[in-house]
Amino acid sequence: MRKMSVLHLFSLKQVNSFAPIRRDEVFHMIQDISNISDKFEPINLSETLISLSSSIFCRSAFGKSYRETSSVTRTFEELVHEAQAMLAGFFWADYFPMLGWMDKVIGMASRLEKCFQNLDAFYQELIDEHMSANRPKSMEGDILDILIKLKEGSASSTGISLDDMKAILMIIFVAGTDTSSAVVTWAMTALVKTPEAMRRVQQEIRSIVGKNPFVDEDDIQKLPYFKAVIKEAMRFYPPVPLLVPRKTRNTCFIDGYEIQPKTMIFFNFWSIGRDPEYWKNPNEFLPDRFLDSKIDYRGQDFGLIPFGSGRRACPGISLGVATVELALANLLYAFVWGLPDGITGEDVDTDALPGITMHKKNALRLMAKSYM
Numbered sequence: 001m002r003k004m005s006v007l008h009l010f011s012l013k014q015v016n017s018f019a020p021i022r023r024d025e026v027f028h029m030i031q032d033i034s035n036i037s038d039k040f041e042p043i044n045l046s047e048t049l050i051s052l053s054s055s056i057f058c059r060s061a062f063g064k065s066y067r068e069t070s071s072v073t074r075t076f077e078e079l080v081h082e083a084q085a086m087l088a089g090f091f092w093a094d095y096f097p098m099l100g101w102m103d104k105v106i107g108m109a110s111r112l113e114k115c116f117q118n119l120d121a122f123y124q125e126l127i128d129e130h131m132s133a134n135r136p137k138s139m140e141g142d143i144l145d146i147l148i149k150l151k152e153g154s155a156s157s158t159g160i161s162l163d164d165m166k167a168i169l170m171i172i173f174v175a176g177t178d179t180s181s182a183v184v185t186w187a188m189t190a191l192v193k194t195p196e197a198m199r200r201v202q203q204e205i206r207s208i209v210g211k212n213p214f215v216d217e218d219d220i221q222k223l224p225y226f227k228a229v230i231k232e233a234m235r236f237y238p239p240v241p242l243l244v245p246r247k248t249r250n251t252c253f254i255d256g257y258e259i260q261p262k263t264m265i266f267f268n269f270w271s272i273g274r275d276p277e278y279w280k281n282p283n284e285f286l287p288d289r290f291l292d293s294k295i296d297y298r299g300q301d302f303g304l305i306p307f308g309s310g311r312r313a314c315p316g317i318s319l320g321v322a323t324v325e326l327a328l329a330n331l332l333y334a335f336v337w338g339l340p341d342g343i344t345g346e347d348v349d350t351d352a353l354p355g356i357t358m359h360k361k362n363a364l365r366l367m368a369k370s371y372m
């Protein structure tokens, strides 16, 4: 399934085919922020960025626009929240299998079942719509459309069942939507707290983009400091701090400890990213550290693994990076960013909510002034 997804859903060709959707949605986000900034009101960037990634995801995966069919994405957002709450929630059965009955007593088991049923119904409705003769043109070539074609070609080795399709949608849905918005929110948080880095990155973008109204994906390849800012933001505020849990297959030994087979293992990337033995001044936001360095986040450098590493590493990395880069570059290009009256960079908190994806607990609210 993973091989099939990497080949057909997350290939470079596929990532590029969604470029017009990313461009369109980022363009609308910039317009919405301009409208709010004209009224001298603070922008809730956390909310704005979650809406952006939901819109991009809904259009790429289901061929539905967030802005035009808000009821779909409302349901979609509620389902994502509940599914993530269930993934991060405490289940007795995971830690003390003998006490699994406690999950029933406290209602977690029925909440999980309800969440599953709601998601199943949601996917089924979308599949039916995609298979209908009257489906809108926007559904052609979206992720669900590709999955249906793969299912129809079931004579081939990639043939997949209806349940497989729903499971793939499920994992993409949970893993792909809010990670990108978390990265951009944390990067903006870091930049408003580090004005010198903010000044340098905006200057770099503006010197390359010139008088164009929009930063394009091609421009981004010419921005080394901007790329360093994204790496540093993911080191400093890792979007998925414990990666995803793994289970050992065989007995193994670490530092003299014997680890039994089927033990759940977490990698603490948050602490790896702040390890003073690996990083100089780990508790400072210093994008410069990546300027003359070959360290990258694609899973080969074990000190910087925001997308994980190895066989379970994030298959959506190119899609995620493309979204993060385009959104952040345009936010930085289009506006001069400031803090609401009476607040300094030091006052901006960095508290996080519990969950697999690390979200900022309190919304990031900033003042924006159009640059052009």
Ligand code: HEM
Binding pocket: 002, 171, 172, 175, 176, 177, 179, 180, 183, 239, 240, 243, 244, 245, 305, 306, 307, 308, 309, 310, 311, 312, 313, 314, 315, 316, 317, 319, 320, 321, 324
């Ligand atoms: C900047 C955005 C993103 C970040 C930071 C991120 C991060 C991660 C991390 C840390 C993992 C676990 C890797 C491991 O434990 O080794 C993961 C897994 C995964 N990600 Fe992403 N991700 C992002 C975007 C996406 C997107 C856009 C998609 C798909 C549309 C996606 C799909 C997945 C899937 C399917 C898995 C599970 C892979 C498996 O278990 O085999 N991710 N991601």
